[in-house]
Each structure stands twice: as C-alpha cells, then as structure tokens.
Amino acid sequence: EDQVTQSPEALRLQEGESSSLNCSYTVSGLRGLFWYRQDPGKGPEFLFTLYSAGEEKEKERLKATLTKKESFLHITAPKPEDSATYLCAGGAAGNKLTFGGGTRVLVKP
Amino acid sequence: DSGVTQTPKHLITATGQRVTLRCSPRSGDLSVYWYQQSLDQGLQFLIQYYNGEERAKGNILERFSAQQFPDLHSELNLSSLELGDSALYFCASSVQVSGANVLTFGAGSRLTVL
Numbered sequence: 450e451d452q453v454t455q456s457p458e459a460l461r462l463q464e465g466e467s468s469s470l471n472c473s474y475t476v477s478g479l480r481g482l483f484w485y486r487q488d489p490g491k492g493p494e495f496l497f498t499l500y501s502a503g504e505e506k507e508k509e510r511l512k513a514t515l516t517k518k519e520s521f522l523h524i525t526a527p528k529p530e531d532s533a534t535y536l537c538a539g540g541a542a543g544n545k546l547t548f549g550g551g552t553r554v555l556v557k558p
Numbered sequence: 559d560s561g562v563t564q565t566p567k568h569l570i571t572a573t574g575q576r577v578t579l580r581c582s583p584r585s586g587d588l589s590v591y592w593y594q595q596s597l598d599q600g601l602q603f604l605i606q607y608y609n610g611e612e613r614a615k616g617n618i619l620e621r622f623s624a625q626q627f628p629d630l631h632s633e634l635n636l637s638s639l640e641l642g643d644s645a646l647y648f649c650a651s652s653v654q655v656s657g658a659n660v661l662t663f664g665a666g667s668r669l670t671v672l
Contacts, residue, residue, distance in 0.1 A: 483658075483661075485663075492562075492650075492663030492665050493648070493663045494560070494663070544589065544591075544606065544659040545606075546603065548602075
C-alpha cells in the first residue's frame with residue numbers, strides 16, 4: 450500500500466529561522482512527488498513537482514529536494530506569511546495522489 | 559481564485575440526511591477528483607472522473623456516489639449521513655504536466671453533520 454509520512458507534525462519558527470520539513474514516501478510506480486501549501490479553510494495550493502532523485506526546485510524562500518526515499522522542503526529565512534500547512538503527496542499511475550498528514554508551520558515575528 | 563468552483567461552501571445537516579456537493583473544474587480540464595479531509599485522516603482520495611467516465615476509485619463509501627456531467631461539472635452525493643462524515647470535501651481538476659498531473663483544488667465544501 451502506498452504511504453507518505455511527513456515530519457514534524459508541527460513546527461514553530463521565529464521569523465528568519467530556517468528549517469526543513471521531511472516527507473518519506475513509499476509509492477509504487479512513483480510518477481512525481483508534489484508539494485502543496487494549505488492555508489486554514491482553503492484548498493491546497495500547488496508549489497512544486499519533483500520527478501527524479503537529485504532534482505531541486507525553488508520558489509522564493511522555499512526549496513524542495515528529492516531522494517529515492519524522501520523529499521525535503523527547506524524554508525530559508527521564513528516570514529510570518531509562510532505560516533501554513535505544507536502537504537507532500539506521491540503521484541502514481543492513474544494520477545492518484547497519496548497525501549501525507551502535513552506539517553503545520555507557524556512563523557512568529 | 560484557483561478556477562475550480564465548489565458549492566456550497568458550508569453545509570449543516572442532520573444524521574440520516576442526503577446532500578449533494580457540486581464542482582465546476584477549471585476551464586479546459588477534463589479530469590475531476592474528489593477528496594475528503596478530516597482532522598484525523600488527512601486528505602483522502604475518493605474518486606476520479608475523466609470526461610464523464612469514472613477513472614479511479616479510492617476510499618469512497620458505498621453511501622457516497624459521484625458523477626461527471628457532459629458540461630464537465632461534477633456532483634458528489636452523500637447519503638445516510640453519519641457524524642463521522644463531517645469533513646471538508648475538496649474537488650480538484652487537472653492538467654497534464656510531464657506525465658504527472660498537477661491538481662488544482664477548489665476552496666472546499668465544509669460539511670457538518672449533527
């Protein structure tokens with residue numbers, strides 16, 4: 450059975466304090482590893498897709514990396530507006546996404 | 559605005575009742591997906607439609623059903639509702655990107671069963 454596990458469940462950061470979120474995955478026939486951001490009461494918003502081990506993608510203060518078993522989302526010098534839940538998902542054949550439980554990030558000014 | 563429209567935004571109903579949630583995908587997207595998000599389960603895939611046909615099924619209960627109409631909008635029907643069905647229900651639509659679909663999510667429908 451496909452499984453995606455995210456850690457930590459919650460992360461409290463001071464503004465400017467860089468950190469990393471972990472996503473471990475076991476997805477049969479992985480086609481892509483997705484990162485989404487979700488704000489309270491809203492739908493997930495697409496951030497990145499990673500396709501192969503060694504790939505990296507960046508967007509503003511966020512950088513996602515991928516290995517054969519894990520993906521990391523690095524948040525560099527976060528700002529309060531980066532506070533959100535970050536979701537990782539493994540995409541398999543048939544466009545089925547298996548989501549992890551998410552990491553709730555709170556950045557305090 | 560993601561381009562995926564879901565109605566209603568909020569719904570409060572009683573156990574045993576039936577509700578219908580509606581989704582209009584982004585213009586040009588042929589695939590519609592339904593997800594359930596509850597506090598203890600995270601985002602769970604329910605069902606996928608592609609151009610009117612069921613494409614994949616996930617953890618969808620027999621009390622739930624869905625369909626996609628010729629104009630590509632989709633409806634998720636939930637019947638014999640139980641307290642545990644209280645959750646956020648998200649619809650998403652997709653555009654093909656390099657062999658892995660990026661899903662664009664709507665704002666969700668929050669269902670409360672009392």
